[in-house]
């Protein structure tokens with residue numbers, strides 16, 4: 121069998137690896153679907169995470185699969201059980217700098233606990249939809265941090281899988297006025313299909329003028345502002361923060377979920393009179409269980425986030441596609457049989 125390893129900046133390889141044996145407290149999961157995450161792409165650009173010289177970073181953390189081997193001391197888990205892995209609740213941080221990554225046929229889950237690092241998949245949910253639990257939990261946490269109410273006017277910057285997931289959750293919470301922004305026409309079509317009221321392509325339209333049309337306008341100490349209540353940044357473009365500060369109304373809110381690789385400028389002078397709140401959201405401290413419980417109801421909308429599917433032997437091609445603007449969630453799928 122194989123595992124996908126980062127060896128250096130822009131150097132990712134499918135390396136042969138031994139079939140894992142679980143210790144007393146561990147479980148081995150046969151991975152059947154694993155999504156490609158924006159963070160995987162960042163790790164590849166950076167040359168890995170916590171990687172020792174000459175070492176590798178195995179990646180992949182959005183996995184769903186079937187339990188195949190169970191350590192003697194693990195309770196309530198049995199072979200054949202269908203599970204999603206919560207990588208944040210694994211001691212080795214699967215796919216984020218630890219010794220395991222989920223782009224592999226059989227994945228070792230150390231100190232596995234049902235309802236914690238392993239979440240049962242509802243019976244009739246497909247593995248590929250179940251594998252969306254993790255990115256949808258990231259999206260839900262971002263929405264939770266924005267503290268939105270149904271009547272709020274909300275802007276989502278970026279319609280990659282996380283931004284699209286945010287549109288999905290906002291609409292699901294009854295927010296009727298969601299405006300989504302992206303540079304990709306394909307992604308904007310997906311956002312609209314998920315229920316965004318309007319979409320804006322910032323390369324073709326004046327964002328501030330369009331938001332003024334859509335959300336109305338307000339005054340902040342004699343300055344014009346847009347009527348948007350909450351901005352969520354799932355894009356990470358260097359101008360977003362300063363653009364928002366300069367058009368934000370009094371006591372509006374902004375949540376940053378994008379991974380900025382460089383510092384950005386912030387006009388605190390313009391921000392002062394807004395009394396706005398800027399905060400961040402990372403991961404999903406509490407959201408995984410809620411997402412998987414909601415997935416049977418939302419399966420079609422969730423499934424619409426998947427733009428491409430590749431078999432595991434074509435995982436490097438899958439990564440090339442995930443790096444393009446036209447893609448949303450790229451899903452890697454695995455054969456059911458035991459690996460050689």
Ligand SMILES: [Zn+2]
Nearest residue numbers: 157182254255
């Ligand atoms: Zn992810």
